[in-house]
Amino acid sequence: MINKIVKSIEVAVADVFDGATVMISGFGEAGSPVELIHALVDNGAKNLTIVSNNAGSGNVGLAALIENRQVRKIICSFPRTAISVVFPEMYRSGKIELELVPQGTLAERIRAAGAGISAFYTQTSVDTPLAEGKEKRDFDNKTHVLEHAIKADFSLVKCLGADKYGNLIYNKTARNFGPIMCMAAKTTIVQAKNILDVGEIDPECVITPGIFVKRVVIITNPADESKLVAEKRRYP
């Protein structure tokens, strides 16, 4: 019988290993799976490559994971935010590697991985420093750069509701990278605010079909990252 709901968040992330590539959903705090990230801090896996749009705020969530020296490299589009303190310090002292990727290219590289597309051509970043060293080819008399899919071992994703098959619905702009990250990882781990009965989500309204999800953990009252940052909270 299929039941993807796991009892504890510790169990949900228990197999994340040293050197794994881990995608983390969210655009700033919207959609960031703070509880799953904190569970990964507790898990202690090291030398991780993180794929996420931003690089964390304050000393919680992704910033806590970086501060705990678990991240070797981050692939992201916008690591600079007003309340980002941990990443800038680590980056300037050479303790973390950064691969900067245009936001749409980042999204498409993730989508491609989930869809079994190894690489694709895009005009984004042509004639800029971010295209340096990349294979180029002309289509319709316009230069394109070759971009490769980003596959992950794990994805940590936050959503609004899930059923035991792993069908997901999201909340507003917290959806952002969730659906494509669910597709791009061997093991997708989701934290859902609500558990829904099978059949409760109208099939027309399923955003992530359960096939892309391995485990679901229920976090009924997820923390707002901005509140934790404002309260100057740290994790652990």
Added chain:
Amino acid sequence: MKLADKKIGWSVNEMAQKVAMDIYDGAYVNLGIGMPELVAGYIPEGREVIYHTENGLLGMGKIAEPGMEDPELVNAGKKYVTAIPGAAYFNHAESFAMIRGGHINICVLGAYQVSEEGDLANWSTGNPDDIPAVGGAMDLVAGVETIFVITKHCTKSGESKIVKQCTYPLTGKSVVSRIYSDLAILEVINKRLFVKELAPGVTFEYLQKKSDARLYMD
């Protein structure tokens, strides 16, 4: 006479108003972070414009009222916003398909520098101490047909932002259609900058003096 009265050119709000006048009824528009956001406040009555924010919302409404902020409803600048009736949410791949696929009609961006050929530099000053961050700027200039730039003509230290060639790292080459500065509206035509409108009190000679790029007038 107060010092401010002697200032020539347009205010930031007047610049935003000028941009808004050139956004047509029915356009799908993406507004960059900062000064471009002001444009939404000046769309003339009788025009319906749909705002796209690349983090995953088509039909973005006004900034959220105090007390009504939802941390899961934000714009590309991570400000708390609202959604209009008829809005749609979608994932990032779909959002950038709207951009790269040419479905967004107009994008308004800020700039560090714009060249006379319409090259744009707006993501990095190349300072090695800065944390590099690019966001969606490169995707927007690559995919959106019409790129408007809204910017002060000169930096705070008086250097022209309208240059022969960008010295900062590029966001895109030959991508800008029109520049709305505090001194003039400039149009890029065949890799040349033509003056479309001069702000009150600005002469062509004065504008040329404030520009590193060569300007043309019909």
